[in-house]
Amino acid sequence: MNRMQGGRMVGKLSTAVKYGGLIAYSLMTLFPLLWILSISFRDNDQIFTSIRLIPESFKWTNYEQVLLGGNIPRAFWNSVSITTLSIVLLLFCVLTLSFAISRFRFKGASAVYLIFSAAVMVPTVTILPMTFKLFNDLHIFGFKYSIVFAYVIYELPVSIFLMVMFMRAIPQELDEASVIDGCNIWQLFTRVILPLSRNGIVTITILAFVAYWNEYLTALIMLPDRANRTLSVALSFTKDENSVKYGLMAASVMIAVIPMIIFYSIVKNQLVKGMSLGAVKG
Structure with missing residues (x-):
């Protein structure tokens, strides 16, 4: 006992x-x-005179100034459009390439996958100077949506690495059965492999969304025009030359964080399921 x-x-x-x-x-x-x-609900005088977690009053003055008086709404739309286009192009590249690597046997398939796996360890900041020179040579530097190509390249290695593992976990017998039933390659890809790879697609979409939404350095360098600034860059310009309005900056940060919280709340179950499935079967 x-x-x-x-x-x-x-x-x-x-x-x-x-x-x-x-x-x-x-x-x-x-x-x-x-x-x-x-x-975000306080001004500088209140912030510097008292330390408290609950504000004196819930005034929306800072949020009104951010949404109506600054460049934040335009920057918010820039981040939404750039992030959306980047994710769409990334998924197209990742899904087609991962399907080819995981389902077909051809010379060099292992080498291609090894290259992408090794590229995961390369910091994106190391290729930024080459990206800058390439964009200048192609005369697309400063164009708002040209940064989409850089973003796709940044997330391509880790996305390929994860998606190939998800697709390899799908039994090859399903391919043979689908072909016997009359499916061609495109139908096999769209009707069999993609539905079974849903968790992997959600996983790389969330990882890419967070990376693109928070990205700062590339957007700061590649998009110098004020009208093309993304939200993360615009937030750094909310301070004045002689003073910093911390309440205004906090309101801007909350506006930037809220979309990520909402997006994660919607797909969190798929993310956990996808990450655990990839860890077990990878």
Whole structure:
């Protein structure tokens, strides 16, 4: 009985420590977001005179100034359009190439996959100077949607690496059965492989969305015109030359974060399922 009671106490203690650690980590993660949310309803005088998590009053003045008086609405649309086009082009390239690598046997398939796998370890900042020179030579530097090509190249290696693993987990017998039933290559791709790769598609879409939405350095360099700035770049220009309106900056940050929170809330179940499936079968 003593051993059983001791085992139960150890189990309860282990569970308490585990959940305590998770709660502490959650609080550490949520506190900066709550702090920025609180600052977004305050002005500089209130911020510097008192430290508090709950604002004195919930005034939407900062949000009105961001949405009506600055470049944030245009930058928000630029980020939406650039991110959407980048994800669409990325999915087209990733799905077709991953299908070819995972379902067909041809000379050099392993080498191609190895190149993309190795490219995952290359920091994107190292190819930025070459991207800058290439865009200049092609006379597309400064064009708003030219940055889409750079974004696709940035996320292509990791997306190929993940999607090939998902597609390789699909049994080859399904291909043979589909061909016997009269499917051609395009029908096999669209009606069999793509539906079964849904979790992988959702996974790379979320990873790409977060990367594109938060990207700063490439957008700052490749899109110098004020009208073409993305949201992450426009946020850095919300401060004045002589002062910084922290409440205004906090409101801008919240406007940038809200789309990611909404998007993640919608597809979080597919993301967890997709990542766990890829980890098990990869």
